[in-house]
Amino acid sequence: MQTLWKHARVSNNTLMVVQCDGPLDPARIARALERFLDVCPWPAARLRRPFPWGALHWAAHSRDALIAPPVRHRRLPAPEALHAELEAELNLAIDPRHEAPLRFAVLDSVSDAGGPQSTLVVTWFHPLMDPRGGQNLLAHLTHLDETDGRVPWNGRPPAFATDPDPRPLKERGRLGRQSQRYMRALVPVSPVSPGTALATPGRARFVQASFVGEDHGLGGVRSTREICWRLALVGRTMADLWRRRGLPDSPFLVPVSVDLRPKGEPGATFGNVLAFHFARFKPSDTGDVVALTRTLREQMTDTLRDGQIDASAVAMEFLKYRPASLMLRDLPGTARRETFSFNCADLADFPPTLEKLFGRRVVNAYHAPSVLPRPGVGVFFNRCGIRNNLVVSWVEGATNEAEVARIVEGVREGMGWRPVR
Amino acid sequence: MSTGNLSRLDPEEVAKAVTEFINATIMARSRPVRPDDDLELAGLDSMALLKVLLFIEAHYGFWMPDEDLVADNIRTARAFAAYICRRSA
Numbered sequence: 001m002q003t004l005w006k007h008a009r010v011s012n013n014t015l016m017v018v019q020c021d022g023p024l025d026p027a028r029i030a031r032a033l034e035r036f037l038d039v040c041p042w043p044a045a046r047l048r049r050p051f052p053w054g055a056l057h058w059a060a061h062s063r064d065a066l067i068a069p070p071v072r073h074r075r076l077p078a079p080e081a082l083h084a085e086l087e088a089e090l091n092l093a094i095d096p097r098h099e100a101p102l103r104f105a106v107l108d109s110v111s112d113a114g115g116p117q118s119t120l121v122v123t124w125f126h127p128l129m130d131p132r133g134g135q136n137l138l139a140h141l142t143h144l145d146e147t148d149g150r151v152p153w154n155g156r157p158p159a160f161a162t163d164p165d166p167r168p169l170k171e172r173g174r175l176g177r178q179s180q181r182y183m184r185a186l187v188p189v190s191p192v193s194p195g196t197a198l199a200t201p202g203r204a205r206f207v208q209a210s211f212v213g214e215d216h217g218l219g220g221v222r223s224t225r226e227i228c229w230r231l232a233l234v235g236r237t238m239a240d241l242w243r244r245r246g247l248p249d250s251p252f253l254v255p256v257s258v259d260l261r262p263k264g265e266p267g268a269t270f271g272n273v274l275a276f277h278f279a280r281f282k283p284s285d286t287g288d289v290v291a292l293t294r295t296l297r298e299q300m301t302d303t304l305r306d307g308q309i310d311a312s313a314v315a316m317e318f319l320k321y322r323p324a325s326l327m328l329r330d331l332p333g334t335a336r337r338e339t340f341s342f343n344c345a346d347l348a349d350f351p352p353t354l355e356k357l358f359g360r361r362v363v364n365a366y367h368a369p370s371v372l373p374r375p376g377v378g379v380f381f382n383r384c385g386i387r388n389n390l391v392v393s394w395v396e397g398a399t400n401e402a403e404v405a406r407i408v409e410g411v412r413e414g415m416g417w418r419p420v421r
Numbered sequence: 422m423s424t425g426n427l428s429r430l431d432p433e434e435v436a437k438a439v440t441e442f443i444n445a446t447i448m449a450r451s452r453p454v455r456p457d458d459d460l461e462l463a464g465l466d467s468m469a470l471l472k473v474l475l476f477i478e479a480h481y482g483f484w485m486p487d488e489d490l491v492a493d494n495i496r497t498a499r500a501f502a503a504y505i506c507r508r509s510a
Binding site: 226227228258259261262263264265267277294297300301304305309348 | 447448449450451452454463464465466467468469471472474475487
């Protein structure tokens with residue numbers, strides 16, 4: 001289905017934006033990247049598929065032939081220029097067949113207090129790693145920077161990718177087919193999205209806002225911190241959008257990513273370490289957010305109970321054998337060239353271990369992924385210190401700045417957050 | 422599946438069982454939790470917490486209702502155990 005936009009250079013970029021309290025030295029970052037390639041080639045890899053058939057995979061040359069990803073350095077004329085730079089990064093689509101799957105940029109500007117400051121931007125081709133993987137990569141580079149001149153990790157580098165699933169192919173095949181059947185039966189009708197009628201997608205855009213405010217209890221698991229509550233709240237803002245657009249009250253279909261890394265350790269950096277649960281609810285169900293949260297939690301519980309999270313993880317592994325044009329066909333609703341109603345994810349806390357980067361203190365950090373033209377809009381949460389970051393990504397033509405502002409305000413109000421002063 | 426005579430549950434044994442489940446299925450091997458560790462600080466997210474609830478359902482025969490999913494009952498493995506024993510008494 002993505003052949004719809006084959007010639008539109010749709011971006012699969014994702015950004016991690018880290019604002020620091022002083023200027024960063026790009027040479028230190030480039031040096032850490034070079035040292036990283038000594039132990040792990042994937043930042044310099046290319047995406048390959050064997051001819052005539054085989055699995056998509058990352059391929060890298062020997063160390064001598066590896067070229068580190070670029071680290072660009074730019075002084076911005078004014079702090080207001082930062083957002084335009086970030087959106088340009090999002091739209092300059094990485095083609096991982098012909099270039100490194102990630103790149104770095106150090107953008108210097110002047111802080112509100114008048115001092116110099118840098119923003120580190122890590123841009124990567126989305127399937128290379130997930131947000132936690134991006135944070136892990138930054139942690140590894142920071143470690144290499146701190147141990148420059150010494151042996152990093154005491155000579156025992158961590159694992160940078162997950163081990164292959166040890167289960168026999170027959171069992172994995174059974175689980176993959178189980179997931180396929182489950183997904184195909186999830187929704188009776190294809191979902192609609194703000195991007196449904198979009199023939200020619202515009203640029204990828206995003207807004208980011210930071211708020212403060214504690215999570216509070218609502219008589220449920222983790223209360224406002226819980227993904228089900230946040231999804232229900234975002235669903236309510238989307239229902240408003242649906243009403244204004246006159247879109248039908250057919251069920252929303254929303255993928256909810258599940259991080260498969262064991263808790264308590266950073267885990268893998270590269271590759272897919274996610275499974276997916278698919279939430280279903282109607283726009284008209286969003287009036288009572290607390291009740292909808294319970295419903296979404298029950299759906300998630302049933303998915304776990306039925307083993308569908310494990311099956312989804314296995315199915316994701318088989319996707320790499322699919323031609324790109326068919327990859328999304330197995331997902332619910334995509335037989336009719338739809339994907340989801342919208343994207344929503346909580347990318348959790350920026351790790352406190354990344355409080356300092358390359359000698360500078362981290363002031364704030366957030367992720368801004370591009371979204372596909374269908375659904376054309378996504379809402380992403382994360383937290384850095386006391387800051388609750390909210391990012392809304394969209395594709396021009398699917399929605400617009402005024403509608404996105406309503407989404408931001410609706411979520412802020414529902415969360416009980418206040419703007420950062 | 423119930424463990425049998427729920428009225429005689431030993432809080433220490435239950436805390437141990439919940440802790441072992443969390444360490445075996447959720448935590449990294451090198452980062453086990455202890456019965457009094459804060460589970461949110463240990464990294465348990467919404468999905469991990471649901472796994473614990475499913476464990477309780479399978480081993481102690483009941484589902485924790487939403488209104489009982491408050492911090493006092495779910496903060497630590499020992500808090501879960503105290504709740505399970507109260508509920509089973």
